[in-house]
Structures are given as structure tokens and as C-alpha cells.
Amino acid sequence: xxxxxxxxxxxQVDPKVVEVMQPYFHEMFGNPNSLHKFGTKTHPAxxxxxxxxxxxxxxxxxxxxxxxxxxxxxxxxxxxSVWSDLMQHGDKNHIVTTEVEHPSILSTCKYxxxxxxxxxxxxxxxxxxxxxxxxxxxxxxxxxxxxxxxxANNETGMIFPMKEISDVCKEKGVxxxxxxxxxxxxxxxxxxxxxxxxxSFSAHKFHGPKGVGALYIKNSRKLTPLLHGxxxxxxxxxxxxxxxxxxxxxxxxxxxxxDMEIKMASISKLRNKIEDALLTIEDTFVVxxxxxxxxxxxxxxxxxxxxxxxxxxxxxxMIGASTGSACASEDLEGxxxxxxxxxxxxxxxxxxxxSLSRFTTEEEADFVxxxxxxxxNRLRAISSSYAKVQPTKGGEVRECELHHH
Ligand code: 7TS
Numbered sequence: 261x262x263x264x265x266x267x268x269x270x271x272q273v274d275p276k277v278v279e280v281m282q283p284y285f286h287e288m289f290g291n292p293n294s295l296h297k298f299g300t301k302t303h304p305a306x307x308x309x310x311x312x313x314x315x316x317x318x319x320x321x322x323x324x325x326x327x328x329x330x331x332x333x334x335x336x337x338x339x340x341s342v343w344s345d346l347m348q349h350g351d352k353n354h355i356v357t358t359e360v361e362h363p364s365i366l367s368t369c370k371y372x373x374x375x376x377x378x379x380x381x382x383x384x385x386x387x388x389x390x391x392x393x394x395x396x397x398x399x400x401x402x403x404x405x406x407x408x409x410x411x412a413n414n415e416t417g418m419i420f421p422m423k424e425i426s427d428v429c430k431e432k433g434v435x436x437x438x439x440x441x442x443x444x445x446x447x448x449x450x451x452x453x454x455x456x457x458x459x460s461f462s463a464h465k466f467h468g469p470k471g472v473g474a475l476y477i478k479n480s481r482k483l484t485p486l487l488h489g490x491x492x493x494x495x496x497x498x499x500x501x502x503x504x505x506x507x508x509x510x511x512x513x514x515x516x517x518x519d520m521e522i523k524m525a526s527i528s529k530l531r532n533k534i535e536d537a538l539l540t541i542e543d544t545f546v547v548x549x550x551x552x553x554x555x556x557x558x559x560x561x562x563x564x565x566x567x568x569x570x571x572x573x574x575x576x577x578m579i580g581a582s583t584g585s586a587c588a589s590e591d592l593e594g595x596x597x598x599x600x601x602x603x604x605x606x607x608x609x610x611x612x613x614x615s616l617s618r619f620t621t622e623e624e625a626d627f628v629x630x631x632x633x634x635x636x637n638r639l640r641a642i643s644s645s646y647a648k649v650q651p652t653k654g655g656e657v658r659e660c661e662l663h664h665h
Contacts, residue, residue, distance in 0.1 A: 564646025
């Protein structure tokens, strides 16, 4: 058996999505900006895909959705362009974000601090791994140009109080950007219900193709383009359109958001089954309250078991999981989100992220429970540090109780 439990890193493309994309590689390969039939033949499918994406995130007709190459591009675009629109020549100089954003936000913020003199506040998260709206409010000043806070965290699955955060930003008159990558397709997202100026998202996280992301722009607000060129996408993002990719994204978001509650209920049932079983192992902790997590995600920490060792054992059993963000897995630092939550360094090295999808089966869940348990037993038996740790409330089911130190 082969089990893929790294769906927060990327997902398999749904075969139905591949089917819809297929003709746009060879039969209808034209450039949509060409005036001949080869080009115009792509228009109906593109229009349909655009509608599907608007519906999928609950956008209004007067909003704009610009297709990009990935969410990393969307995130870079917002931060750099808000800098050039409001900070470079204006009186604003401040961005509020969190310590647990994806590197595409954090590294761009670092760049803006170092190269452009922008002041950035990185809000710490509470023991649940989120930031409360009142905390965001207390850090907004009259020089704040942008608040950028993720909707759901990629490591923990914890959902941020986006409605409350958007109310605070509205009250303070500050633009809000949200990285919606881990929320879209997993939890209800209706941007028109909130005062979100910008939202980034990415097709490959909800069974769409890689290489296509998007930026939602409320009321089609002006935003300096990141890519200048041939004026595609209304001059907002030049470059020949990724026709099959956009068509795939449309189909994928429709599939993910149709009967989402039913799909998510069955995913969370399997996630909970794995979680409950693994929590019966002594000295294991799960980060964040289950009720406030994306239905597919579980970040578990196993005292005395290095994440990399566990990853190796799971990989040998043909199970793909993660010790955290794949983007950061080459440096062997502890899980950054666990450190931000207040875990000690040793515990932060034991974090394992299991992220399911609608393709995960009950048999796979059972197999994962068994392989994980075997791995913990093997690795603890050879661990020099675990023997010294006194098990606390052995065998009890409990959620994470990590505190700031
Ligand atoms: N934002 C979040 C919250 C993400 O989780 C990711 C990818 C990105 C942005 C970047 O998206 P992309 O479209 O540019 O790929 N996250 C992960 C992860 O958690 N493990 O690998 C990639």
C-alpha cells in the first residue's frame, strides 16, 4: 500500500480535472489573445473557469481575480505593490503580519525591511497557534499600510478569525490581505462577506494543477502590476495565459466546493480516527483545538522521536508525510510553528504533519495508525533522550498544552 498524507504540500490532480484540461494542450492550444479561431476557441472554457473561480470563493462581479503562477507570486505581488503604491512615496511605512506565515510572506517582508526600510510587526501566536483580532488591532498604527494574515495555517491547520480580523481592519481603515491557500477548498470561504482587499490562493492545494495561482482583488482596486508586458489580464499580470491551468483551477475549485460539507465531514472522520489512535500513545501531543482546524490536518508531536527519523520510517512503509513545510524541510531547524506556539526546541523537532485529502481511504488510515505506532516504538527504543523523559499522564487522550516560556 502507498499512502499520501502530505496534501498540505500539494495534492494529486483530480482525474476529472485532467479530463477537462486535456483538449487545451493539443486541440485548442491557441493563445487566447490571438484574434483567429485558434485563439478564440479557448474563450468559452476560460469564461467558464473564471465563473467557477468567482463562485468558488464567493466573489462579486465588480471584484477582480487575476491568475498568477502560484500563491508565492500572489503573495509577493501584494506586498511589493502595496509598498510601491502606498509606502514608497506615501506616509505609510508599516505592515502587520504573523510569525507563522508561509515563507513567501515572511521572506518578502524581510526583503521589504532590509531593502525598502519598511517596518514589519510579526505578531506572535497564542498557544492555539492563532492571533486574535484584538491583538491585530492593538498593533495597527496610523502608518500601517497593510495587514497580511493567513486564513488557515499550513502546518497546524488552525483557522484564524478572519471575519473579526477583517472587521478590525475596516474599523482602522487598513487594507487586509489574507493568504487563503490552506483555506480555499477546505473550509467555507466567501470573500464578499468580509472586508478582505486581497486574497492569494493556489490550484494545486485543492486537486488542481501546479503552476496556477490567483489573486482576488476586492472592488478591482488598483494595484501596481508585478509583471509588466503584453497587457494580458487587463494589464494587471502580463504573460500568455496558462489556459489549461486556469481551466483546471476552475474545475478543481468547483469540485472542491460542491457539497464541501459532506466531503469534509468524511475527511475529518478519518483524520479524527488517526488522531484519536495516535493520542493513545504515551507522550504525544496534537497542536490546536480540533474544532478550529481545517478538517484534513493533524500536527502531532511525539516526545523522544525526531521528526526526520519518523519520516524515514513512514517513507519506508510507503507513507508520505512531512515534518513541516516542504519548503523549509532542508534546514534541520525545529518546526517553526511549534516554536512560535512555545514548544521547547526538543519537542519542536518531533512535529509530524499528516494532511489528508478526499482521496484518503479508511484502509489507508488504518495502515498509517499501525505504521506510525510501530515507528514510535522502534525509534523510542533506540532513543538516548526518551529514556530520560518521565512519561506524564501515560495513555490519556489529550490535546496540546504548550505554553509560552
Ligand atoms: N501559502 C501557504 C499558506 C502555503 O501553505 C503555501 C504552500 C504557499 C503559500 C505557497 O503556495 P504555492 O502555490 O506558491 O506553492 N505550502 C507548502 C507546505 O505547507 N508544504 O509545502 C508547500
